Amino acid sequence: MRKEHKTIGGYIELQLPEGQEQYPSFIKLNTGRNAFEYLLRIKKYSLVYLPYFTCEVLLEPLRRLSIPYRFYRIDRQLEPQIDFEPEENACLLYTNYFGIKQDTVRRLAKTVKNLIVDNAQAFFCPPVAGIDTFYSCRKFFGVPDGAYLYTESNTRLSLESDISVYRFSHLIKSIDLSIETGYHDYLKNNIILGNNPIKKMSVLSQRILSGIDYEECRSIRNANFQHLHQGLAGINQLPIQLDSIDGPMVYPLVIDQSGARKALIAKKIFVATYWPNVLEWAGEDLFEHYLARHLLPLPLDHRYRIRDMDHILETVRSLL
Ligand SMILES: Cc1ncc(COP(=O)(O)O)c(C=O)c1O
Structure with missing residues (x-):
């Protein structure tokens, strides 16, 4: 069968610079919390250790999958206080706080079994080889959503693509009006992202992420x-x-x-x-x-x- 050719002509579309994403080979998903869910689903952990000091949206996948969790503490250097023995099928999530804890991530990678690194605040920190790591793009760039997941696992979930276009107004308003004018829409977008099922990253977010220096x-x-x-x-x-x-x-x-x-x-x-x-x-x-x-x-x-x-x-x- 002949493949249909792309549309030619019509109006000129929004022109975005063409380049390469920071992590082109990683699994591309719609949100950081859903990248966490993706890992939980493919690794089938039965218990999660989370820091007290993190964002509550990470509980969304745990509730959806009915996985129990326990909190652990960090010290004044933001180092995890692992004064317990994690169970066989438990994982431990550590947040690379503000993108300044890469040394700690490297150290934990050597000592903690079933480590998951939350790099939502550390977009530029590469993953440590073999350690499950996820990223959220909207904390660093002007996109409404988007996440990357690095894992050595070959298991893949079959997913449909997300559509971001209806979550875009704050990004456009901030340019034509002001950041303050778009703020209400930004908050609305945060609510919409809550309990959004796992999907592949939208084409729109991916296109924008491909044009960044x-x-x-x-x-x-x-x-x-x-x-x-x-x-x-x-x-x-x-x-x-x-x-x-x-x-x-x-x-x-x-x-x-x-x-x-x-x-x-x-x-x-x-x-x-x-x-x-x-x-x-x-x-x-x-x-x-x-x-x-x-x-x-x-x-x-x-x-x-x-x-x-x-x-x-x-x-x-x-x-x-
Ligand atoms: C530390 C941390 N991890 C994960 C997330 C989840 O990222 P996303 O909003 O892309 O789901 C957030 C914020 O939302 C966060 O602050």
């Missing part, structure tokens, strides 16, 4: 991170090892300054809370609770240059 994004993030660190290392309660950091998500500043988050937001420096659910999961006496309250994840992505980082530094200093 990843090296440029990575080097801007590194320069911005270093600049912020120079200015803030002296007051940051979180110890940071600069040499292994490559393409981080944010600069994690921890200071015991009540009202700092609100004050930054009032000055139009938007810092999220990672994560509101941690305040419910972890008791007030736990470090995780303290971290969720006092962490200020300072933006440093490809949209910003050193002068923007200087503005952040000045603003933070004005709060002290």
Whole structure:
């Protein structure tokens, strides 16, 4: 049978740069949480160890698959406190926090059986060979969804493709109107992504991800991170090892300054809370609770240059 030729002519479509994705050979899925679900389904784990300090959307697949989970703690260096013996068919998920914990990931890869690495905050950290690792694209780039999964397993689920076009309005509004105008749509999109079944990454997200200059994004993030660190290392309660950091998500500043988050937001420096659910999961006496309250994840992505980082530094200093 002759294959039908593609349509020729008609209106001109949105033109996007053509290039290569960062992880072209990985399994391409619609969301990070669903990449986690994909792993749970193919590996058939019967128990999951999760850090208290993570995002609650990771519970969605566990509830869907009725897999029990237990929380474990992290210490003040964000290292997991594995003071228990994981069961034979259990897995342990570790989050590469802010993209600054690659050394820890490498260490855990050697010692923890059935390790799953959540690189949702560490897009630029490559997986450690043989270690199941997933990525979420929307935390780093202007896409509504998209995830990559690296696994050595050959088992594959058969999936239909997701369609992203109806989750796009915040991305377009931010260009033509303003980030603030698109914010409501962004929140709506977050709700829509909840309990969305596993699907393949949409063609639209994949096309956008194929047109990004990843090296440029990575080097801007590194320069911005270093600049912020120079200015803030002296007051940051979180110890940071600069040499292994490559393409981080944010600069994690921890200071015991009540009202700092609100004050930054009032000055139009938007810092999220990672994560509101941690305040419910972890008791007030736990470090995780303290971290969720006092962490200020300072933006440093490809949209910003050193002068923007200087503005952040000045603003933070004005709060002290
Ligand atoms: C640490 C972490 N892991 C995983 C996810 C899930 O990613 P996605 O929104 O693509 O499902 C998120 C956020 O949503 C996250 O913050």
